[in-house]
Amino acid sequence: xKNIATFLLTVVLPIVIITIMLRDATxxxxxxxxxxxxxxxxxxxxxxxxxxxxxxxxFDDPHxxxxxxxxxxxxxxxxxxxxxxxxxxxxxxxxGRGVTYLGKRNLVNNFxxxxxxxxxxxxxxxxxxxxxxxxxxHNNPYNIDCLICHDNSGLYDKARGxxxxxxxxxxxxxxxxxxxxxxxxNCGYCHFYGGGGNNVKHGxxxxxxxxxxxxxxxxxxxEGANLECIDCHKTTNHQMLGRYYGVSSDNTMRATCEECxxxxxxxxxxxxxxxxxxxxxxxxxxxxxxxxxxxxxxDWSTATDRIDGxxxxxxxxxxxxxxxxxxxxxxxxxxxIPGYTWFNGTADHHLISDVISENDSIIFINTLFGDAADPxxxxxxxxxxxxxxxxxxxxxxxxxxxLWDQQPGMGALWVDLEWEEALAAGMEYIxxxxxxxxxxxxxxxxxxxxxxxxxxxQALQCEDxxxxxGGRLTAINDVYIPAQTTNAAIDHFGVxxxxxxxxxxxxxxxxxxxxxKKRTH
Amino acid sequence: xxxxxxxxxxxRYERFWHWTQAFLILFLALTGFEIHGSYRLFxxxxxxxxxxxxxxxxxxxxxxxxxxxxxxxxxxxxLPTGKNLKAQLDYYITGIFRNAPHPVKKTxxxxxxxxxxxxxxGLKIIFIPVMVLSGLAYMLYRYQYDGVIxxxxxxxxYLIASIHTLGAYILLAFVIVHVYLITTGHSLTSNLRxxxxxxxxxxxxTTDKETEQK
Ligand code: HEM
Numbered sequence: 001x002k003n004i005a006t007f008l009l010t011v012v013l014p015i016v017i018i019t020i021m022l023r024d025a026t027x028x029x030x031x032x033x034x035x036x037x038x039x040x041x042x043x044x045x046x047x048x049x050x051x052x053x054x055x056x057x058x059f060d061d062p063h064x065x066x067x068x069x070x071x072x073x074x075x076x077x078x079x080x081x082x083x084x085x086x087x088x089x090x091x092x093x094x095x096g097r098g099v100t101y102l103g104k105r106n107l108v109n110n111f112x113x114x115x116x117x118x119x120x121x122x123x124x125x126x127x128x129x130x131x132x133x134x135x136x137x138h139n140n141p142y143n144i145d146c147l148i149c150h151d152n153s154g155l156y157d158k159a160r161g162x163x164x165x166x167x168x169x170x171x172x173x174x175x176x177x178x179x180x181x182x183x184x185x186n187c188g189y190c191h192f193y194g195g196g197g198n199n200v201k202h203g204x205x206x207x208x209x210x211x212x213x214x215x216x217x218x219x220x221x222x223e224g225a226n227l228e229c230i231d232c233h234k235t236t237n238h239q240m241l242g243r244y245y246g247v248s249s250d251n252t253m254r255a256t257c258e259e260c261x262x263x264x265x266x267x268x269x270x271x272x273x274x275x276x277x278x279x280x281x282x283x284x285x286x287x288x289x290x291x292x293x294x295x296x297x298x299d300w301s302t303a304t305d306r307i308d309g310x311x312x313x314x315x316x317x318x319x320x321x322x323x324x325x326x327x328x329x330x331x332x333x334x335x336x337i338p339g340y341t342w343f344n345g346t347a348d349h350h351l352i353s354d355v356i357s358e359n360d361s362i363i364f365i366n367t368l369f370g371d372a373a374d375p376x377x378x379x380x381x382x383x384x385x386x387x388x389x390x391x392x393x394x395x396x397x398x399x400x401x402x403l404w405d406q407q408p409g410m411g412a413l414w415v416d417l418e419w420e421e422a423l424a425a426g427m428e429y430i431x432x433x434x435x436x437x438x439x440x441x442x443x444x445x446x447x448x449x450x451x452x453x454x455x456x457x458q459a460l461q462c463e464d465x466x467x468x469x470g471g472r473l474t475a476i477n478d479v480y481i482p483a484q485t486t487n488a489a490i491d492h493f494g495v496x497x498x499x500x501x502x503x504x505x506x507x508x509x510x511x512x513x514x515x516x517k518k519r520t521h
Numbered sequence: 522x523x524x525x526x527x528x529x530x531x532x533r534y535e536r537f538w539h540w541t542q543a544f545l546i547l548f549l550a551l552t553g554f555e556i557h558g559s560y561r562l563f564x565x566x567x568x569x570x571x572x573x574x575x576x577x578x579x580x581x582x583x584x585x586x587x588x589x590x591x592x593x594x595x596x597x598x599x600l601p602t603g604k605n606l607k608a609q610l611d612y613y614i615t616g617i618f619r620n621a622p623h624p625v626k627k628t629x630x631x632x633x634x635x636x637x638x639x640x641x642x643g644l645k646i647i648f649i650p651v652m653v654l655s656g657l658a659y660m661l662y663r664y665q666y667d668g669v670i671x672x673x674x675x676x677x678x679y680l681i682a683s684i685h686t687l688g689a690y691i692l693l694a695f696v697i698v699h700v701y702l703i704t705t706g707h708s709l710t711s712n713l714r715x716x717x718x719x720x721x722x723x724x725x726x727t728t729d730k731e732t733e734q735k
Contacts, residue, residue, distance in 0.1 A: 012544075263670075264665065264668060264670075269664070269665040270569075272665050272670060273663040273664065273665060273670055275670075276663060276670055461566070462564075462565040462566045462569075463561075463564065463565045463566075466556075466558070466565045467558060467561075467565070468558035468559075479678075480678040480679040480682055482556055482557070482558070482682065483556060483557065483558030483565060484558065485679065485682075486557075486558065487679070487682070487683040487686065490683050490686050490687045490690070491686075493687070493690070494686065494687065494689075494690030494691075495690075497690055497691070497694045498690060498693055498694055498697065501694040501697045501698050502697055504698070505697060505698060505701040508613075508701070509701065509704075511618055512617060512618060515617075515618035515619070515620070516620070519620060
């Protein structure tokens, strides 16, 4: 008895005490407290634009507004002209391609394929006025639309199909007197509606962020840090941090969690050690599309169907558009679980000029580089968007369809509902050959999930990945993940050894028992 | 009849060490195989904490015990001998069923039979060190010190974990056989009682073979 008590006292008790101590060692996160304090200080503008003499008037021509801005902010025009938001193109080196000039201007995506031949409607989201076609002057600073980013009145609006020009009849005198730093709804005006509707494209960027709850987004929620986009997408001279790998390719100027949180954000060392391999977003954004669904699949091949000669739509009980004759079939998901992939900050893209090999059954609209052996790569959450895109079966390239026009009979798919003409018109505009033979091919695109960070208590727990089956990182098989990864040879050997040891012992005991029985009888 | 005499075989420290180590190894196996993903018991996070803490305690225990072995000279008990090894093996394979006598007598100066010497020495110089070293390599694979995450430089976690897991299976197999073999003393429980109380009845002198000892 005394032995057992001593034993419990000297062995079991210390383990229990140490374990409890370590578990409850949640030291105060001073780093986080400091950040909260720092960002609680409101921005006080140094200028009140309503006091400027130049702005005490109405404007008819939006270009004139821009000229007025530049008359004081003399160097800002040329800054913007050098900006990717303006050029929709960036110089980047891509492994295997060399130096490239890629961007929304010339790339294809997994949604409306691309802007070419559709500029009048797509380029409503350009920070300029009048990019109707490739004749647009990118060197004229008076083509810049300052207001789309700097309007703080909430009154500014761009017209549909007008290549970025504002809707007619705006009260410009009121608007120009209330310009200031970009706020969430400035950025969101375009970035929430990518792909043609709220949350369609990104899944983690949508208008619910304007009034986000603490659970939806701890950064943007008023209950949380109440940040503006530009608090993280820090900007100097109109160059802002942030990369969207649907159009970007290189590992520069990224907006990162570490900017504010440092690379050692946790009070627990084990978690900090994870951050060498696992991106912050992986654990801290366990689900995205938390408030409204996002489009996960877009099948163009079913477009142009008609009922009784008329285009139609199918809408589910939740209001999601499942089919429309002009675009095809869609899948939507709310509270989506991300996919996970290695990523080192560099990416490649499927260019419209790339030839699709005979062996390819799927094309990757973009490719995120990185693997376990790459010290610069970490595991990131992604939205994996699948699609079916038109391609030329003869020349084996993706085809950019002409989607939109002011009037019928111009070959626009959304107007005339004729594939062949839309494909021919799009390729003619680009100046690429179209054989007339086309089919549809599966396509995949990866979109990084960076927003909608959940409260810490809702971050992934150990077992979400450290489990034998059904873990979040099941697809990651080139790095050792305790509990998920096994060495099959050792497990088989070990289990067989344990079974043999047990069987041997039982058999031996049985034989002893029988032998003794025989002796005593 | 052979003379039996109560002998104080296992000192207080030796018993403490033995049972603590037994408990720790079982506990490490229990938590370790949860970390391995074999089952869910404490929860992964708790299992890791418990495993780590038990490992620290085991390392401290091992350091004290190394010291004990050398100060008491008990390390000599583990010097391997080929003499009677075959006889001991034969005893377990055949003799025990005929109720043949133990081929090697247990004395204070030689508490372990040749097979025990060999196996326990193997544990001391191979299997437990391998567990401790691979376990430490697992812990230090990456560690935060002075505001920076360092790497031990021994970076193949797959290899580290494979060695550690293999060692765990071997230790468990040892425990199974060990627990059984302690029932092969003079009586089923005489060895067990000796390791608890320290005292065991040993033969004082040998007479001719006793066959009926029931
Ligand atoms: C001082 C000795 C030991 C140390 C320092 C040690 C340390 C560790 C560490 C750090 C881990 C990984 C935990 C994590 O994922 O963070 C681990 C896993 C494990 N340990 Fe130990 N351990 C020791 C002894 C043992 C013993 C004696 C056993 C079993 C008899 C054992 C069985 C296991 C098993 C099965 C795993 C899971 C391996 C895997 O699947 O990756 N360990 N140990």
